[in-house]
Amino acid sequence: MLFLHSPNFIYFYTMASQQYNGKQVTLDFGPLGATSFANKLDAYAGQKILILVDENTQQHCLDYLLTSFEQLAQAEVLVIPPGEESKSIELVVQLWDLLLAYEVTKKDLLLCLGGGVVTDIGGFIASTYKRGLDVIMIPTTLLCMVDAAIGGKNGIDFQGVKNIIGCTKQAQHIFIDPAFLSTLPINELRSGWAECIKHALINGPELWQRLQKISPIIDWANFQLDSALFWELILTKIQIVEQDPLELTLRKVLNLGHTLGHAIEAHQLQINAPITHGNAVAWGILIEAMIAAQQGLLSESDLIEISALITSIFEPLKWEQLNVAVLSAFLDQDKKNQDQKWRYVALKKAGEYEMNSVIHPHELDAALKALQSMK
Numbered sequence: 001m002l003f004l005h006s007p008n009f010i011y012f013y014t015m016a017s018q019q020y021n022g023k024q025v026t027l028d029f030g031p032l033g034a035t036s037f038a039n040k041l042d043a044y045a046g047q048k049i050l051i052l053v054d055e056n057t058q059q060h061c062l063d064y065l066l067t068s069f070e071q072l073a074q075a076e077v078l079v080i081p082p083g084e085e086s087k088s089i090e091l092v093v094q095l096w097d098l099l100l101a102y103e104v105t106k107k108d109l110l111l112c113l114g115g116g117v118v119t120d121i122g123g124f125i126a127s128t129y130k131r132g133l134d135v136i137m138i139p140t141t142l143l144c145m146v147d148a149a150i151g152g153k154n155g156i157d158f159q160g161v162k163n164i165i166g167c168t169k170q171a172q173h174i175f176i177d178p179a180f181l182s183t184l185p186i187n188e189l190r191s192g193w194a195e196c197i198k199h200a201l202i203n204g205p206e207l208w209q210r211l212q213k214i215s216p217i218i219d220w221a222n223f224q225l226d227s228a229l230f231w232e233l234i235l236t237k238i239q240i241v242e243q244d245p246l247e248l249t250l251r252k253v254l255n256l257g258h259t260l261g262h263a264i265e266a267h268q269l270q271i272n273a274p275i276t277h278g279n280a281v282a283w284g285i286l287i288e289a290m291i292a293a294q295q296g297l298l299s300e301s302d303l304i305e306i307s308a309l310i311t312s313i314f315e316p317l318k319w320e321q322l323n324v325a326v327l328s329a330f331l332d333q334d335k336k337n338q339d340q341k342w343r344y345v346a347l348k349k350a351g352e353y354e355m356n357s358v359i360h361p362h363e364l365d366a367a368l369k370a371l372q373s374m375k
């Protein structure tokens with residue numbers, strides 16, 4: 001039992017578990033062994049169960065599942081390389097081939113055990129193979145726990161553009177067990193924190209204040225998160241997905257920071273200097289906040305708060321290499337573009353935003369220059 005002996009786990013294992021049973025999302029939050037996970041697996045007795053992992057979650061997370069749940073004794077394990085490069089059509093084809101070779105049917109189950117890369121690809125495979133098989137998400141990164149595993153959006157990158165191919169299919173169940181975070185590297189914990197910041201800003205002033213208060217005192221080497229706060233960050237995403245599962249209206253707000261975040265992430269990948277999704281999103285949140293302030297939507301004092309938090313947590317980028325020309329190649333491909341204009345979620349203050357605002361190149365230029373001059 002790899003996990004139970006680590007001192008970092010005591011806190012998590014004594015926490016109360018939470019459940020959410022909605023129209024779109026069915027989720028358990030708490031120690032996996034104390035949830036309905038085993039019962040869920042019982043429902044697939046006689047069916048094939050496949051577990052999708054990447055090499056890191058194979059090493060750090062898989063043993064716990066295999067040794068704790070006898071229902072998984074015969075499970076086939078599919079291992080993919082870690083990292084964003086795996087979100088490719090070539091890898092999807094290889095996985096489709098394997099499902100055919102294993103004679104997987106629509107009644108079988110795919111378990112995704114990993115971060116957002118594993119859940120995005122696994123969700124896509126589970127949506128497309130035979131027009132859909134059951135999928136259960138077990139996120140193992142902070143980012144995936146509060147965001148990527150929830151809401152059924154899945155997909156891959158194509159021709160260098162992030163998440164450009166994909167669809168929406170809700171998972172049968174999501175099991176969030178924070179114990180998996182004990183092996184997650186610090187830069188990945190920080191990456192997940194970016195989406196927590198996003199959720200707090202979307203949620204409103206109360207959650208945003210709480211997040212600002214605890215951020216400076218987080219001990220990243222012994223990461224523990226108050227389970228009530230953790231649950232509220234998760235609920236922020238669930239409540240949005242419940243109201244707008246197909247991202248026709250409200251769900252678009254979850255793109256806060258992502259117009260610039262995706263462009264930065266794709267650019268870094270192209271120049272062979274990849275950064276975490278969350279690191280890109282964190283700077284995306286700040287750049288977009290700077291643009292919202294230039295447009296008179298966000299107050300200077302709110303911008304200062306956002307800037308102070310983000311600059312205190314996230315590694316600065318090589319700002320001298322980032323300019324409008326470099327980023328526009330990616331911004332031009334953004335799914336939210338309309339009338340050939342770049343669109344973003346403009347924050348007015350915590351909990352208030354405009355959904356479809358325009359980014360003008362000169363505003364982006366001014367924001368990037370301000371970051372270049374920051375010490």
Ligand SMILES: NC(=O)c1ccc[n+]([C@@H]2O[C@H](COP(=O)([O-])OP(=O)(O)OC[C@H]3O[C@@H](n4cnc5c(N)ncnc54)[C@H](O)[C@@H]3O)[C@@H](O)[C@H]2O)c1
Pocket residue numbers: 054055056057060061082083084087114115116117118120140141142143144147148149150151152153154162163180181182183184185188191192276277278
């Ligand atoms: N579908 C959505 O709604 C949605 C939302 C947000 C982000 N995403 C996507 O999620 C991806 C980013 O997800 P991520 O940050 O989880 O990245 P990731 O899946 O690449 O995981 C980050 C790293 O941590 C490793 N890892 C995972 N769990 C571990 C553990 N418990 N111990 C040790 N190592 C572990 C992984 O192998 C990887 O190297 C991006 O592709 C992004 O586009 C999707």
